[in-house]
Amino acid sequence: MIQSQNGVQGIIIVNSEGIPIKTTLDNASTVQYAGLIHQLVMKARSTVRDIDPQNDLTFLRIRSKKNEIMIAPDKDYFLIVIQNPSD
Amino acid sequence: MIDSVIRELVTNARSHAFDEFQVNWEDQSHLVSCLHCLQHPSAQESGLHVTGVSWSCTGSVIACAYGRIDDGDWSTERSCVCTWNLDRRGLDPKQADLVLDVPTAVTALCCHPNQPALIAGGLFSGEVVVWDTSRTQDPVLVQTGMSADSHREPVYQVAWVPLQKKGEFGVLSACSGGRVLLWTVDSDLGRLVLNAAYALVQQQVPHSSTTSFKARGSSTVGVTALALSPWDPDTFLVGSEGGLLLRCSFSSQTPAAAPSEGHNATLRAPAVFLFRPRSGPVHSIHCSPFHRNLFVSAGTDGLAHLHSLLQADPLLSLRVSDSYVFQVQWSPTRPLVFAAATGQGEVQIFDLGRRSQRPAATMEQGGANQAATCLAFNHQNPQLLAVGNTKGSVCIWQLSHNLTEHSPRESGQLEQIANQVAE
Numbered sequence: 001m002i003q004s005q006n007g008v009q010g011i012i013i014v015n016s017e018g019i020p021i022k023t024t025l026d027n028a029s030t031v032q033y034a035g036l037i038h039q040l041v042m043k044a045r046s047t048v049r050d051i052d053p054q055n056d057l058t059f060l061r062i063r064s065k066k067n068e069i070m071i072a073p074d075k076d077y078f079l080i081v082i083q084n085p086s087d
Numbered sequence: 088m089i090d091s092v093i094r095e096l097v098t099n100a101r102s103h104a105f106d107e108f109q110v111n112w113e114d115q116s117h118l119v120s121c122l123h124c125l126q127h128p129s130a131q132e133s134g135l136h137v138t139g140v141s142w143s144c145t146g147s148v149i150a151c152a153y154g155r156i157d158d159g160d161w162s163t164e165r166s167c168v169c170t171w172n173l174d175r176r177g178l179d180p181k182q183a184d185l186v187l188d189v190p191t192a193v194t195a196l197c198c199h200p201n202q203p204a205l206i207a208g209g210l211f212s213g214e215v216v217v218w219d220t221s222r223t224q225d226p227v228l229v230q231t232g233m234s235a236d237s238h239r240e241p242v243y244q245v246a247w248v249p250l251q252k253k254g255e256f257g258v259l260s261a262c263s264g265g266r267v268l269l270w271t272v273d274s275d276l277g278r279l280v281l282n283a284a285y286a287l288v289q290q291q292v293p294h295s296s297t298t299s300f301k302a303r304g305s306s307t308v309g310v311t312a313l314a315l316s317p318w319d320p321d322t323f324l325v326g327s328e329g330g331l332l333l334r335c336s337f338s339s340q341t342p343a344a345a346p347s348e349g350h351n352a353t354l355r356a357p358a359v360f361l362f363r364p365r366s367g368p369v370h371s372i373h374c375s376p377f378h379r380n381l382f383v384s385a386g387t388d389g390l391a392h393l394h395s396l397l398q399a400d401p402l403l404s405l406r407v408s409d410s411y412v413f414q415v416q417w418s419p420t421r422p423l424v425f426a427a428a429t430g431q432g433e434v435q436i437f438d439l440g441r442r443s444q445r446p447a448a449t450m451e452q453g454g455a456n457q458a459a460t461c462l463a464f465n466h467q468n469p470q471l472l473a474v475g476n477t478k479g480s481v482c483i484w485q486l487s488h489n490l491t492e493h494s495p496r497e498s499g500q501l502e503q504i505a506n507q508v509a510e
Contacts, residue, residue, distance in 0.1 A: 002089065006100035059095070065493055066498075072092050079088065081096065085100050
């Protein structure tokens with residue numbers, strides 16, 4: 001369902017330890033994205049909670065020249081979607 | 088949660104919020120300027136031309152090969168390969184960091200894609216050499232020597248090719264005798280070992296219905312240009328002295344209709360598809376790093392032809408120069424940009440995103456009666472472009488911001504160009 005949306009280039013599901021459990025990309029890219037994004041999400045979450053301990057991260061979007069990475073965190077896993085909105 | 092993600096994706100696809108939004112992380116340079124003009128005095132005194140430039144994989148070192156581009160006869164003149172490290176303090180443009188002496192003119196040069204110390208070169212005598220610049224003693228790591236396997240004609244192109252085993256590279260060399268040979272490096276024996284051999288002969292050039300081609304003259308197809316496809320490891324492109332442009336396959340098993348000349352490997356005919364022939368030698372071919380079907384070719388007709396691998400006729404032909412074009416190369420960062428080195432001494436940079444067919448930038452190296460013979464973009468530092476000329480000097484140009492920064496809709500435009508069907 002997500003795959004069929006406009007411009008979606010890849011979807012990765014990562015567990016709470018940062019290990020990819022499902023992916024539509026090749027192995028090497030998946031491992032790279034999973035490792036780097038896990039660290040970034042942890043940092044983003046702690047930034048939000050340090051500013052306000054009652055608050056928490058709900059969604060993270062990284063917009064770059066070539067595409068946008070969207071990360072939806074959850075208790076047991078993260079959902080990472082890479083989209084090129086102009087496609 | 089999936090629903091909320093889908094909602095965001097849909098909204099994002101329709102959003103115009105970021106349409107003209109651009110971020111400047113660095114100071115933008117609006118000018119194209121010449122940073123260095125590198126010269127090797129003894130090569131200049133001998134009147135040698137720069138025949139090839141190649142950046143090392145780290146992007147700091149530029150290797151320059153000297154020889155002549157106009158020699159038809161056997162030349163016994165010594166020449167050299169010089170390297171300069173541009174990131175080192177105390178760079179002296181008149182003094183190379185390393186000078187490798189070579190017994191004959193160097194006609195092709197290519198730095199290793201992973202190991203910064205290795206450089207492959209092709210010589211006028213037909214030999215292929217790999218130098219290891221980290222060795223203080225004899226820098227020649229391996230060479231073909233004058234064995235039965237080697238080329239007998241000048242080697243106009245060398246390239247590093249990934250081999251079956253991951254991480255290993257072989258050297259592909261092409262000569263004007265119509266042979267394309269694949270070598271593996273055996274550093275223990277100090278030799279290049281022939282792995283596969285391909286021969287191109289006129290009779291085995293594939294005919295297609297849209298191009299009429301009559302075999303004429305000698306039967307060998309002298310190779311003057313070679314390009315590897317970064318997308319398909321089995322495909323390579325070949326350009327010849329007679330103006331032929333061919334798509335070839337490494338895995339072709341057809342035996343070549345050519346005398347074996349003592350090669351240890353069986354000669355195979357690699358040509359699979361013939362593109363529209365040119366009226367003069369094809370000097371340069373380069374596959375687009377951004378689109379699997381696109382490549383650009385140029386030669387003595389002064390035009391740069393943009394081709395799709397899927398059809399014989401070019402998609403687009405741009406007039407680059409009134410004289411020969413010696414090399415074309417796509418920009419490593421902007422999908423629509425390529426640079427061309429011309430016989431009039433200028434380097435023309437074309438931007439296919441512009442409506443006009445005139446170049447986006449023209450770089451002149453000053454002085455008449457000289458030709459720009461070779462150029463190379465620096466992949467690590469995409470603002471740098473090295474250009475070699477017949478006056479024996481190599482200019483390092485810094486390109487302006489608009490020639491190197493990827494703009495938002497470029498990939499889409501490239502896709503559109505690639506999908507046109509030529510009339």
